Amino acid sequence: MQDRFEAQALALAAAMQALGLVRELATHGRLDEEQAAPLMGSLTQAYNGDLAGLYGGVAPLAPGLRRLITQLTNPENMESTRYLAGVMHLEKKLSKNKAMLGALGEGLDAARRQADYFHPLHENVLRNLGALYGDTISQLGPRIMVRGDPGHLQDERIAASIRAMLLAAIRAASLWRENGGGKLSLILRRQRVTQAAQALLDRVN
Secondary structure, X not given: OOOHHHHHHHHHHHXXXXXXXXXXXXXXXXXXXXXXXXXXXXXXXXXXXXXXXXXXXOHHHHHHHHHHHHHHHOOOOHHHHHHHHHHHHHHHXXXXXXXXXXXXXXXXXXXXXXXXXXXXXOHHHHHHHHHHHHHOHHHOOOOOOOOOOHHHHOOHHHHHHHHHHHHHHHHHHXXXXXXXXXXXXXXXXXXXXXXXXXXXHHHHO
């Protein structure tokens, strides 16, 4: 991703895809593994500056790109807006906490080794990433209050998957910021980001 706006759009798409899976898990108790795979890859692989490569290309983030375009042009789902705002707020706080960043980095290194042994979507990996989120980012506050079916939210396996997807959304938010993203830039450059997201989606289609 050489274009700055395309990089921002791709990072935001990853965040939207992760948050869409959070909602799906919370309401229906299901994890779409095809959509989750690139997000888990972003947590269990080293980042070398190739944002698209980190997610396995643009095509795996097509659902997120579609959600992002809808969110930027016709934001009807206020829950998605609330989740995204919460993720961006937590990521900003995290970026200023060096001790927690160090702990998070160590936890992600362990998750990478575990994913190599098992599989990025293995239940053990999801549980450990969920625990990592709970031990680090959840402590920053304010916590992201996920709404859904109480039965699903109280299921330890589903709750761990939700936290893993929130961690993936935080990761995406950090990549967005690294590529020039910010609250003011999103307001002022909304159309440019939308156009970049549509251009990426057109290439996939």
